[in-house]
Amino acid sequence: MYQVKTFNAIADKGLNTFTNDYTINQEKNPDAYLIRSVNLLKVQFPKSLKVIARAGAGVNNIPLKEATDDGIAVFNTPGSNANAVKELVISMMIATSRKVFAAYDYSYQNIHADISKQVEYDKAKFNGTELFGKNILVIGLGNVGSLVANEAVNLGMNVSGYDPYLSADSAWKINNRVHRLTNLYQALKNADYVTIHVPKNKETTGLISTKEIAAMKNNAILFNYSRLGIVDNQAVVDNFNKIQFYCTDFGDDVIANNKKVITTPHIGGSTIEAEDNGAIKAANTIMNFLENGDTVNSINLPSMKLPFNAPYRFTIMHRNVPNMVGQITTFLANAHVNINNMANAAKNEIAYTIIDVDNLNYEKQLLQQMAEIPEVKRARLINHR
Ligand SMILES: NC(=O)c1ccc[n+]([C@@H]2O[C@H](COP(=O)([O-])OP(=O)(O)OC[C@H]3O[C@@H](n4cnc5c(N)ncnc54)[C@H](O)[C@@H]3O)[C@@H](O)[C@H]2O)c1
Numbered sequence: 001m002y003q004v005k006t007f008n009a010i011a012d013k014g015l016n017t018f019t020n021d022y023t024i025n026q027e028k029n030p031d032a033y034l035i036r037s038v039n040l041l042k043v044q045f046p047k048s049l050k051v052i053a054r055a056g057a058g059v060n061n062i063p064l065k066e067a068t069d070d071g072i073a074v075f076n077t078p079g080s081n082a083n084a085v086k087e088l089v090i091s092m093m094i095a096t097s098r099k100v101f102a103a104y105d106y107s108y109q110n111i112h113a114d115i116s117k118q119v120e121y122d123k124a125k126f127n128g129t130e131l132f133g134k135n136i137l138v139i140g141l142g143n144v145g146s147l148v149a150n151e152a153v154n155l156g157m158n159v160s161g162y163d164p165y166l167s168a169d170s171a172w173k174i175n176n177r178v179h180r181l182t183n184l185y186q187a188l189k190n191a192d193y194v195t196i197h198v199p200k201n202k203e204t205t206g207l208i209s210t211k212e213i214a215a216m217k218n219n220a221i222l223f224n225y226s227r228l229g230i231v232d233n234q235a236v237v238d239n240f241n242k243i244q245f246y247c248t249d250f251g252d253d254v255i256a257n258n259k260k261v262i263t264t265p266h267i268g269g270s271t272i273e274a275e276d277n278g279a280i281k282a283a284n285t286i287m288n289f290l291e292n293g294d295t296v297n298s299i300n301l302p303s304m305k306l307p308f309n310a311p312y313r314f315t316i317m318h319r320n321v322p323n324m325v326g327q328i329t330t331f332l333a334n335a336h337v338n339i340n341n342m343a344n345a346a347k348n349e350i351a352y353t354i355i356d357v358d359n360l361n362y363e364k365q366l367l368q369q370m371a372e373i374p375e376v377k378r379a380r381l382i383n384h385r
């Protein structure tokens with residue numbers, strides 16, 4: 001039996017994905033955490049914990065180094081809520097351009113019997129602009145950014161993209177009418193709309209600040225549906241002579257109570273479809289890792305998926321240093337255990353080795369020997385089901 005502990009509201013469809021071999025929130029020694037945005041940065045992980053799956057994209061709420069040191073595999077569910085974010089961003093682009101929020105305020109405050117005549121005078125205050133033919137810059141062209149860029153093309157906009165780390169997978173998804181720009185300041189110059197879809201990390205914190213806002217076109221509208229801190233909110237507030245509106249999912253004191261700021265409470269991924277999607281993917285990720293050792297979509301381990309055809313599988317998470325596989329296979333040879341299949345890959349300082357074996361002898365001793373190699377973070381033995 002495997003034990004899963006959940007944090008945040010996890011969609012029932014995801015929880016129902018687990019087979020009868022899993023209990024949810026019932027035990028004190030969880031094998032897996034299934035989370036959304038809960039802040040785990042200061043949490044001490046139990047020794048039993050082997051995997052954290054984040055239903056969603058951002059992993060800045062997970063202490064990756066500490067998790068890796070504790071031998072915990074960390075995953076997200078890339079793209080599971082990308083369409084939800086895209087639809088919110090596009091709707092906010094239209095709503096701000098058509099002054100929908102101000103128009104709503106006006107109507108809400110002026111509902112009385114003869115409003116129908118009054119509106120014909122007052123509606124000039126709410127003259128808007130169209131997206132068609134306007135310039136948009138999409139910063140970050142991964143799962144969310146590529147969808148936003150493609151939808152903007154569909155809406156007749158001139159679309160530019162800036163993403164120095166664009167993956168080949170993402171590049172395949174992007175409409176060839178999206179112009180790729182390599183200089184952020186040049187890219188910002190002509191954009192009527194700037195939308196940011198990057199992970200939060202050291203490099204992207206303050207990605208848009210005073211200098212970048214100065215490079216922007218007058219009256220541009222800025223969108224941050226990525227994370228708090230990627231845009232310097234103080235710089236935005238200080239530059240509303242330049243920026244027309246700032247739309248964001250991440251409010252704070254600096255931007256509170258400002259008519260030029262439209263803040264939503266982190267609802268980019270909050271649709272029934274996206275929450276189902278993320279929870280189902282996260283549940284499958286946990287099961288595939290615990291039962292097969294698969295690491296596809298891992299944040300801290302190399303991506304590996306090896307057909308599991310032998311009776312037993314060792315999975316070893318270890319530092320990426322010489323002679324790890326040599327030491328491990330020597331233990332197996334000394335125990336007269338025959339290797340059926342194996343794979344090893346590395347991601348930065350960490351490596352992962354999968355070894356399938358035909359027979360087992362002294363398994364407790366073998367696992368202990370592997371675990372006692374100083375560079376090994378975690379060794380597991382999985383029985384084929
Ligand atoms: N508001 C929400 O509810 C919500 C929902 C989903 C995602 N998000 C946030 O949006 C972020 C992006 O999501 P995604 O699914 O598109 O992630 P993703 O990993 O698919 O794409 C991120 C893209 O950003 C690019 N990038 C990285 N550093 C960059 C930099 N310095 N400049 C420009 N581009 C850079 C990467 O190359 C990648 O293509 C997530 O990390 C998360 O923080 C928020």
Ligand SMILES: O=C(O)CC[C@@H](O)C(=O)O
Binds near residue numbers: 056
């Ligand atoms: O869980 C959520 O609702 C937030 C999701 C979003 O911020 C993400 O990074 O995927």
